Amino acid sequence: MSNYRKRVILSLMTLSLIATCLPAYAQAGSGTVVGDNSTVRSEANLNASAIQTIPIGTKVSINGSDNDFLYVEVSGKNLSGWIHQDLVSLKESAKKQEVYKGIVTASTLNIRSGPSTGSSLQGQLRIGNELQVIGESDEWFQIVDERSIKGWVHGDYISIIPNLPSAYVNTEQVSIYTERKDSSGILKHLQKHDVVYIKDYKSGWYSVITESEVEGWVKRNDLTLIINGNAPTSRGGSRGNIAGIVSTTEKYLGTPYRYAATGPNQFDCSGFVYYILHEYYGDMLRQNNINLPRSSRYMATVGTAVGRDQLEIGDLVFFNNGSSSRINHVGIYIGSNNFIHASSGANMSVIISSLNADNYRRRYSTARRLF
Known part of the structure; x- marks a missing residue:
């Protein structure tokens, strides 16, 4: 067990003596803006109107929170509003009541009603899902996931990370x-x-x-x-940063596969890629004069070809049918040799797979970078 994980457990034990669950609005303290020209908004969502942008390094007072947003006041200015939490690094005074972050490391992880395998099933998490850790009992952590489901998961299957941008x-x-x-x-x-x-x-x-x-x-x-908001965002809060595609695509994990479907409730492989790029990155497609085809075969003709050893988050990865060079499958690269795709295999849903898995290693054909 890492020293960081040990400190988390000790902190959670201390917090449990104070309260079993801490309200989001209790957060108070100060922080530093760490994003370039970060947007202060009128409400706690990415679609709310912008009040003003503030430069990196700006000191702010934090007077509340709502989901992924902090309510801030800018020191020395008559300016207050909501800013995404991933654009602000909190000072220790603002972390006295903090919860901790965790990332699921198992392909599927059960959420239980109590800290044992005999407890009833509350739901499931997928690899890469983020969650909040709010309690601890022996080898189990009490968590709240992105859907606000509260329960317990075994500590062997989550990685504890700092609650920082x-x-x-x-x-x-x-x-x-x-x-x-x-x-x-x-x-x-x-x-x-x-x-x-x-x-x-x-x-x-x-x-x-x-x-x-x-x-x-x-x-x-x-x-x-x-930025782990509901849509890909750049450091300034626009919808322009392809790195946000990881959290965006993972929201669709488990969505059923159906041939010729283009979402949002069902997808085939190219329909999933087409939907994500048009729904969340339509402006970028237009700015780069990209007319994205609907089929995987023709998707492989747009953008710039990149080698497998040069893959970056957001690149499209393509596969052939195994018996010829004809492309018949596509997914989105999300880092660490993994890609997310709508699979017609045994899972029949949107899943995360490894490029090193034998089936995909043999069938790997090419990759294209659009932006």
């Missing part, structure tokens, strides 16, 4: 430094697509911590924030 490395290799200067000591090298958690921002540098608890400084331009 996250970002991925957007260049081939970067370093975590001991101080905010290139001449300082190097603590760790990071590779493209590695994820870190942001504690603060100062003068062009992010203060970060990794899952292995390495803490230091990374240059701002080497990281791209990951």
